[in-house]
Amino acid sequence: MRPIELRFPRPSVMGIVNVTPDSFSDGGLNFEAETAIASARRMLEEGAAIVDIGGESTRPGASAVGLEEELRRVIPVLEALAGAPISIDTSKAEVARRALEFGAELVNDVTALRGDPLMAEVVASSNACLCLMHLRGEPRTMQAAPHYQDVVSEVAAFLEERLAFAVAHGVREERICLDPGIGFGKTVEHNLALVNRLDVLLAFGRPVLIGFSRKRSLGRLLGDPEARRGTTAASIGAALAAFGRGVSIFRVHDVREHVEALTVAAAIERASAAADGA
Numbered sequence: 182m183r184p185i186e187l188r189f190p191r192p193s194v195m196g197i198v199n200v201t202p203d204s205f206s207d208g209g210l211n212f213e214a215e216t217a218i219a220s221a222r223r224m225l226e227e228g229a230a231i232v233d234i235g236g237e238s239t240r241p242g243a244s245a246v247g248l249e250e251e252l253r254r255v256i257p258v259l260e261a262l263a264g265a266p267i268s269i270d271t272s273k274a275e276v277a278r279r280a281l282e283f284g285a286e287l288v289n290d291v292t293a294l295r296g297d298p299l300m301a302e303v304v305a306s307s308n309a310c311l312c313l314m315h316l317r318g319e320p321r322t323m324q325a326a327p328h329y330q331d332v333v334s335e336v337a338a339f340l341e342e343r344l345a346f347a348v349a350h351g352v353r354e355e356r357i358c359l360d361p362g363i364g365f366g367k368t369v370e371h372n373l374a375l376v377n378r379l380d381v382l383l384a385f386g387r388p389v390l391i392g393f394s395r396k397r398s399l400g401r402l403l404g405d406p407e408a409r410r411g412t413t414a415a416s417i418g419a420a421l422a423a424f425g426r427g428v429s430i431f432r433v434h435d436v437r438e439h440v441e442a443l444t445v446a447a448a449i450e451r452a453s454a455a456a457d458g459a
């Protein structure tokens with residue numbers, strides 16, 4: 182496996198396939214293996230660099246899923262997609278291990294190696310990439326009055342510590358990307374501050390992945406204080422702002438729309454760089 186920035190040049194799109202009955206944005210849509218497999222294939226055709234398969238919802242208030250049930254959900258999908266570029270969204274080492282056997286290229290662990298003591302070793306003994314995400318609290322309770330003195334420096338300090346932990350446990354630094362964890366124990370204002378100051382995370386020298394797609398903060402920014410999700414257009418707006426601040430990998434539900442928008446934004450950025458260099 183090449184260093185993560187060569188495998189996922191900026192911008193790269195990661196499609197989301199939640200094989201769950203209760204995900205916040207596509208809840209139930211891809212719960213059947215056949216639909217999940219078809220969705221993943223469609224996303225790859227639409228230009229996704231990788232598809233993130235998950236069997237446990239991490240939405241606020243979601244309840245935990247046991248190992249057997251998570252395996253039952255994701256294994257048929259991973260099996261059918263073996264050979265395709267797949268990421269596994271799990272915090273369980275055994276789920277990651279099985280996914281890696283089917284050729285998964287990336288382990289997306291929203292607990293940043295804190296959820297399962299065996300996860301670091303499973304990732305380190307593979308060639309896979311690893312995404313370390315910031316999460317305050319746990320999914321069931323994380324949105325109950327999240328509070329930070331300074332969200333940007335606290336998230337950065339957390340990710341710096343988890344990066345050091347992963348490297349100390351044998352995961353090659355060149356395979357790791359960082360994620361501020363939009364909506365994971367954060368208010369709308371926290372999420373905006375994190376996108377605005379992505380330079381603080383980029384200072385660690387690792388690519389940044391972001392998942393703002395359809396999150397409730399977007400709906401709230403559009404004026405509905407009770408919104409449970411955001412629109413596609415709002416998701417693209419957030420992705421473009423994040424791209425302009427250096428994000429490499431975009432975890433999204435609407436692959437085609439994001440690929441199109443980011444392709445144009447990247448072309449404009451290249452034209453701008455060429456004009457500056459001329």
Ligand code: HH2
Nearest residue numbers: 199204205206238239240314360363392
């Ligand atoms: N967001 C969700 C799940 N996994 N992984 C990373 N690295 N970053 C994220 O922002 C992120 C993530 C939640 O979104 P979704 O998968 O659409 O919903 P659910 O967790 O309810 O399945």
